[in-house]
Amino acid sequence: MYHRVILAIEKLRVFSLLAVITLSSLYSVNAFAANSIDGIRVWPAPENTRIVFDVKQKPEYKYFTLSKPNRLVIDFTNTKNTVALKNLAANDPRVKLFRSSVNKGKTRLVLELAQSYQLTVFPLAPAGQYGHRLVLDLYDKNRAGKAKSKPKSNIGDIIIGIDAGHGGEDPGSIGGKGTYEKRVTLAIAKKLQKLINKEKGMKAVMIRSGDYAVAINRRTSLAREKHVDFFVSIHADAFYTPGPSGASVWVVTKRRAESELAKWLANREKKSELLGGGGGVIKNTSDSHLALALADMSKEHSLGVSFGVANNVIKELKKITKMHKKTPQNGNFGVLKSSDIPSILVETGFISNHREEKNLTWSKHQQRLADAIHKGIKNHFLAHPLTGSYFASVGYKKHKVRSGESLSVLAKRYNISMSKLKSINNLKSNSLQIGQTLKIPRTG
Secondary structure, eight states: OHHHHHHHHHHHHHHHHHHHHHHHHHHHHHHHTTEEEEEEEEEEOSSEEEEEEEESSOOOEEEEEETTTTEEEEEEETEEEOSOOTTTTTTOSSEEEEEEEEETTEEEEEEEESSOOEEEEEEEOOBTTBOEEEEEEEEOTTHHHHHOOOOOOOTTSEEEEEEEOOBTTBOOOBOTTOOBHHHHHHHHHHHHHHHHHHSTTEEEEESOOSSOOOOHHHHHHHHHHTTOSEEEEEEEEOOSSSOOOOBEEEEEOHHHHHHHHHHHHTTHHHHGGGSGGGHHHHHHOSOHHHHHHHHHHHHHHHHHHHHHHHHHHHHHHTTTSOBSOSSOEEEOOGGGOOSSSOEEEEEEEETTSHHHHHHHTOHHHHHHHHHHHHHHHHHHHHHSOOTTSTHHHHSEEEEEOOTTOOHHHHHHHTTOOHHHHHHHTTOSSSOOOTTOEEEEEOOO
């Protein structure tokens, strides 16, 4: 009887130990499976690569870098990886290979790198269509060196910076049928680029040429580095109901421009290049009042050009699409904040409107929008050409009608047909009024 009791006790101990081990194992598995990497997206760009890890819950992680060879190591705590890594780096110039290992409840991801990069890593909370994310940016270390580009050499060309809104991880607004704003804006931007580059005296510079993200501040910096004379940002509007429709054109608010101007003036020795043509004087003068006056002139000129182009673009857009707003609108957009570069933001239509979503994905309508934006910009700079530009020799000059002058007299004087003179000035009859201002084509 005694031996049976001892044996029963020993069996109970073994059973208890096995139960503890089993429960511990289950706990370990459950803890390990508490979070998961459900997606990995790689977004190569000219200056950087963005890698986004989609995780089920808020990520717990640590990371470090190694050299010889260059690697980035990320340890995810209590997380399992469900993503195939084999082809993730296939189209990226910076990451050569992704590989992973599991140890003590941690998933270790190793990124084999082509060289050493500037690194930023940060988590993002759920927003829109996305859940928790861990974002990793690899920046080229020679990016600052690339920024020191040569001054603009061909002063005959008016340089137009074309900014396709959103991109990469940021899809922008999403239409009812799943249309991404970032794809619409890039398609229109590329069509506009072709039109501008075909136009003698104009040259296009793309701020974003592919499906990747560019930070807002970096967009204006790139425009400045490329000596852009005018900046146009292309977007598609959205509302929480499908009712609103139509295009609109926006310029920066005067308050926003003045706020940015004040920041630059506070550090003008380092930021003189941001203050327009008077930058050298602004940098070297000890007279703060003179610096402010010169910078303010640059700002006022920039705002004037922005409104001028906006009105011309609206005039052309009216011909091919409905307008949500028929006059230029003031907006506090970060992409329009620079006071030295004249800028507009074009909302090409409402992607949340079913009819306009369809139109915005239609190549022919995209071309019409690009044509309207191109003509609006061109017409402004023909009428108000930049000094030294090709347009200054072949654009328009102004003539104020005086007593005794008629359309036929002016046509003969300037060696132009009456019909062309009427067309250029949108005249519906041959009659003129004293004091009326006409545009006269320069002969070049």
